Amino acid sequence: MTTNLHTLINSLEGIEIITEAAQVAKLSHDYHTFSPVLVSKLEGKVGDIAVRPTREAEVLKVAAACAKYRVPVTVRGAGTGNYGQCVPLHGGVILDMTRMQKILWVKPGVARVEAGIKLAAIDKKTREFGWEIRMAPSTYRTATIGGFIAGGSGGIGSIQYGSLRDRGNILALRVVTLEDEPRVIELRGDDVQKVNHAWGINGIITEVEIPLGPAYPWAEVIVTFDDFMAAAKFGHALGNADGMISKLISVFASPIPRYFHALQQYIPEGTHAVFLMLAEPSLELLPGLVQRYGGQITYEKLAPEAAKGTPLAEFTWNHTTLHARTVDTGITYLQSMFPAAKSLQLVEHMYNHFGDEVMMHLEFFRVNGAVVPGGLQLVRYTTEERLNEIMRYHEEHGVTIANPHTYIIEDGGRKVIDPEQLKFKEIVDPYRLMNPGKSKVLQ
Numbered sequence: 001m002t003t004n005l006h007t008l009i010n011s012l013e014g015i016e017i018i019t020e021a022a023q024v025a026k027l028s029h030d031y032h033t034f035s036p037v038l039v040s041k042l043e044g045k046v047g048d049i050a051v052r053p054t055r056e057a058e059v060l061k062v063a064a065a066c067a068k069y070r071v072p073v074t075v076r077g078a079g080t081g082n083y084g085q086c087v088p089l090h091g092g093v094i095l096d097m098t099r100m101q102k103i104l105w106v107k108p109g110v111a112r113v114e115a116g117i118k119l120a121a122i123d124k125k126t127r128e129f130g131w132e133i134r135m136a137p138s139t140y141r142t143a144t145i146g147g148f149i150a151g152g153s154g155g156i157g158s159i160q161y162g163s164l165r166d167r168g169n170i171l172a173l174r175v176v177t178l179e180d181e182p183r184v185i186e187l188r189g190d191d192v193q194k195v196n197h198a199w200g201i202n203g204i205i206t207e208v209e210i211p212l213g214p215a216y217p218w219a220e221v222i223v224t225f226d227d228f229m230a231a232a233k234f235g236h237a238l239g240n241a242d243g244m245i246s247k248l249i250s251v252f253a254s255p256i257p258r259y260f261h262a263l264q265q266y267i268p269e270g271t272h273a274v275f276l277m278l279a280e281p282s283l284e285l286l287p288g289l290v291q292r293y294g295g296q297i298t299y300e301k302l303a304p305e306a307a308k309g310t311p312l313a314e315f316t317w318n319h320t321t322l323h324a325r326t327v328d329t330g331i332t333y334l335q336s337m338f339p340a341a342k343s344l345q346l347v348e349h350m351y352n353h354f355g356d357e358v359m360m361h362l363e364f365f366r367v368n369g370a371v372v373p374g375g376l377q378l379v380r381y382t383t384e385e386r387l388n389e390i391m392r393y394h395e396e397h398g399v400t401i402a403n404p405h406t407y408i409i410e411d412g413g414r415k416v417i418d419p420e421q422l423k424f425k426e427i428v429d430p431y432r433l434m435n436p437g438k439s440k441v442l443q
C-alpha cells in the first residue's frame, strides 16, 4: 500500500474502512461477467481499500481526503451493473454507499431517500401510502437507487413511464464533489441529466428525489403461443391498450422458457411465452385479447399470492440472461431497441435471420409515447468477432444497439458522452479521480 493510501486511511478515523484483500476484491466486482468480452478485459482489476460511509458528512470527508492525496474513487451501490461500471481500472478507493439507506420523506407521488437504499426498501415504505417507484430493474431487491440512476436505464414499469432518462422520472439529485474543499450540490429539473447515467464519473450522489406511481395490486400472468410472432404482436397490442394498466410485458421465444426451471409446468415445450404484470382491475379484459392472438393463459396469480413466491419479474429483463447462464455459461446477450415505425417487422426479420444463435427476448417499453420492443436477445457466443458482426447486422438494419460488451461509456448505449456531463465533471472532479478510464474523451 502506498504512503498516500496510509495517510488517507489515517485521516478517515471513525469511518468504516475495509482493507482485507479478498473483501476489497469482492467489492471491486460487478455483473460484467455476463460478457465474455468484458471478463477478459477487466480481469484482475481491483481497488486498494473500500470505505463505507453512513452519512453525507462522512462522504464529504472521504471526498476531501481522496482529492488531497489524489486517490481514484469508484462509487459503488450493490454492484449489480453489467458493464464493469464499478470495477476500478486504476485501484484506489471503492466508495460503498450501501450504508446510506434512510428514507427522508414520502409525500403523495414523490419520495426523497439516501442513495444507498435498495429499491425494494423504498417500495415497501411508499406502498404504505399507496405509492410505489415508477420503474425498477429486475435487480430491485438488491440494487440501490443511486446505482440505478448512475448505471441503469429502466425496467419493470417502463411500459407505463418510459426510461430514467425521460424528463420527470428523476426530480432531484444531491451530489458531493471531489474538489479540494468538497461541496454539496443540489441538481433539480433538467439539471439532473448532468449526473443521470454518468457511471459515477462526476459526483457522488448522496440523496435522490423521485416521483412515484400508484401502487396497484399487480397480478402475474403467463400466456403461451405456438407462433412467436403472435406472441410479439400480442405484447405490442397489450402495450398499446391505453385503458389496461400493465407494468411488465416480456416476450420469450422458444427455447428461452426452458431456462426457467421453476416455471416449466406452465410453459409447454416448444411454445413461446409472454410474462405480464397487470393491474388487477385490467385482468378481466385480458382473455379477450389473448384469444384474438391465439394464446393460452397458463398461469395467473393475484397480487397477494404473487407476493409469496419468486416474482415473475425476476425472470425478465436481464434476469433472463442470468437464468440462461445458470444452465449454459456459453450464453451472452445483446441490448437493442427496435425503431417504433417498423419494430415488429424487424423483430420478425432478426428472429428468422439468426434462428437459434440469437434467441429473441423482448421487453416492451414506452419511448416518446410509443410502445417499442427492446431486445435483450440471448446469444450463443462463439467469438468476439462474430458477436460484433451480429451487432453490426442489427445496426445496418436500423436496430439501435446499446453495446453491453464495453466498459467505455461512449461505446455503450449513449454513443457520445453528454457534453453537459463533461462540463459538470470539469467542475466537480478537477483532478479526474472519479471512475477514471471509463470515458474515451477523458483518457
Ligand code: FAD
Residues within 6 Å of the ligand: 030, 031, 074, 075, 076, 077, 078, 079, 080, 081, 082, 085, 086, 097, 115, 116, 136, 137, 138, 139, 142, 143, 144, 145, 146, 147, 148, 149, 150, 151, 152, 153, 154, 155, 156, 198, 199, 200, 201, 203, 204, 205, 206, 317, 318, 319, 322, 435
Ligand atoms: P452499481 O452496479 O453498484 O453501480 C452502477 C454504476 O453507478 C457504477 O458506475 C457506479 O460507480 C455508479 N454509482 C453507484 N452508486 C452511485 C452513487 N451514489 N453516486 C454516483 N455514482 C454511483 N439494469 C436496468 O436498467 N434494468 C434492468 O432491468 C436490469 N436488470 C438486471 C438484471 C440482472 C440479473 C443484473 C445482474 C443486472 C441488471 N441491470 C438492469 C443492471 C443493474 O442491476 C441495475 O442498473 C442496477 O440498478 C444497478 O444498481 P447497483 O446499486 O447495483 O449499482
